[in-house]
Amino acid sequence: MPDPASHEPAATPGAAPAATPGGSRGGAVLVAALAVDSLGNGLFLPLSLVFFLELTEVPLALLGVLLTAANALALPVPLWAGALADRVGALPVVVGAQALQAAGFLAHAHVDGPVGVFWAAALVAVGVRFFWSSVFTALADHADGGGRWAADTWFSVANGARTAGLAGGGLVTGVVVADGRAGTYVVVAHAAAACFASAAVLIAAFVRAPRPAGARPADRAGGLRGGYAALLRDRPFLALVGLNTVFALASVLLGLALPTVVREDLRAAPWLTGAVLAGNALLVAVLSVPVGARLPRHRRTRVVALAAALWTAWALAMAVLGPGTPGLAVALAAATLLFTAAELLHAPASTALAAAAAPAHARGRYLASFQYSFAFASIAAPAFFTTLFAVGTAAPWLVLAALSAAGGGGVLLLERVLPRRAVHHGAGTGARE
Numbered sequence: 001m002p003d004p005a006s007h008e009p010a011a012t013p014g015a016a017p018a019a020t021p022g023g024s025r026g027g028a029v030l031v032a033a034l035a036v037d038s039l040g041n042g043l044f045l046p047l048s049l050v051f052f053l054e055l056t057e058v059p060l061a062l063l064g065v066l067l068t069a070a071n072a073l074a075l076p077v078p079l080w081a082g083a084l085a086d087r088v089g090a091l092p093v094v095v096g097a098q099a100l101q102a103a104g105f106l107a108h109a110h111v112d113g114p115v116g117v118f119w120a121a122a123l124v125a126v127g128v129r130f131f132w133s134s135v136f137t138a139l140a141d142h143a144d145g146g147g148r149w150a151a152d153t154w155f156s157v158a159n160g161a162r163t164a165g166l167a168g169g170g171l172v173t174g175v176v177v178a179d180g181r182a183g184t185y186v187v188v189a190h191a192a193a194a195c196f197a198s199a200a201v202l203i204a205a206f207v208r209a210p211r212p213a214g215a216r217p218a219d220r221a222g223g224l225r226g227g228y229a230a231l232l233r234d235r236p237f238l239a240l241v242g243l244n245t246v247f248a249l250a251s252v253l254l255g256l257a258l259p260t261v262v263r264e265d266l267r268a269a270p271w272l273t274g275a276v277l278a279g280n281a282l283l284v285a286v287l288s289v290p291v292g293a294r295l296p297r298h299r300r301t302r303v304v305a306l307a308a309a310l311w312t313a314w315a316l317a318m319a320v321l322g323p324g325t326p327g328l329a330v331a332l333a334a335a336t337l338l339f340t341a342a343e344l345l346h347a348p349a350s351t352a353l354a355a356a357a358a359p360a361h362a363r364g365r366y367l368a369s370f371q372y373s374f375a376f377a378s379i380a381a382p383a384f385f386t387t388l389f390a391v392g393t394a395a396p397w398l399v400l401a402a403l404s405a406a407g408g409g410g411v412l413l414l415e416r417v418l419p420r421r422a423v424h425h426g427a428g429t430g431a432r433e
Contacts, residue, residue: 042169085364156292
């Protein structure tokens with residue numbers, strides 16, 4: 001258990017960050033831009049491998065290596081993105097990230113060999129990492145500057161906009177795959193580039209999010225004083241990142257594992273996978289705003305712990321499902337409702353908890369580092385699922401249930417050592433409970 005005293009340096013800023021004069025504006029445009037950005041991702045995400053198979057002569061095995069290398073190149077990006085967000089503000093980093101992705105998708109339409117594939121994929125991967133490592137800081141700044149919602153609600157809205165965009169883009173991509181013509185794939189790459197470019201222009205032209213009054217530039221000598229060095233001494237925050245890696249693992253397993261589970265374990269019709277995933281996406285897109293509007297009334301740690309309990313119940317339900325389960329489709333849909341509820345609660349509450357735990361001058365670095373929990377989970381999830389699934393079809397779910405339950409308990413223990421402003425929305429002091 002982290003030592004409460006070790007957290008004191010990060011808690012000394014005291015008051016919750018107040019915005020600098022000028023105020024936020026362009027909240028509706030920001031929501032629209034996030035949806036357009038996610039539409040671009042949704043258009044291309046399912047095509048990331050098949051696109052190059054269709055339009056280049058690069059063999060499948062080499063493509064896998066090139067795309068993995070491109071994503072590995074982007075792993076250090078959150079460290080730079082966080083420092084940049086603290087130095088120049090998060091919105092310029094978000095706009096630059098979208099411009100990078102637009103350039104990457106334009107490059108996709110013109111590659112014809114391994115080198116081109118690598119650099120086109122790397123541009124997109126780096127842009128994606130920069131975006132997700134800075135957008136939550138931008139949303140928190142917008143909320144602090146007098147935006148229409150609290151940060152918790154903004155994070156929920158962002159989750160809903162992202163899900164809606166991904167789902168809409170995925171539907172269009174299904175038509176593209178059915179069409180199968182090379183020219184159609186090129187049109188999709190151009191459309192994705194246009195989405196990111198449009199989102200960048202909208203945010204740059206219409207959105208303002210003043211930085212917190214307590215923010216100060218990063219150490220211009222290039223050192224880590226007051227930034228990552230302080231973060232590495234912030235044991236409660238590091239514990240939060242570790243616990244969130246467990247929750248992030250749970251959050252990616254539905255999309256990753258469900259196709260295999262339906263086919264190999266449940267032996268059900270293939271359409272069941274698409275129906276369940278579509279239902280989950282629809283509910284997240286529709287319910288994110290009303291759920292997010294109610295979250296600030298509750299302790300963020302308790303909301304995250306409730307999400308962990310729901311993921312525990314979901315994993316146990318998945319463990320007991322089998323090919324002979326009566327009303328299998330209904331049972332699987334009911335189990336997925338538990339997952340959906342957990343996702344709706346966890347996404348905004350966990351990010352708001354991390355944002356409020358950060359000192360004002362280092363919020364960009366703290367939130368960028370928090371994103372590593374999702375990166376680590378994405379890397380570990382395939383091996384976690386396939387290794388345990390080979391042991392027994394219930395094994396990954398039982399292990400996940402145990403991890404989620406332990407993670408929920410860990411968050412409740414962590415509540416005692418996190419700053420009060422992190423646990424309670426609107427708390428103005430850094431004192432602990």
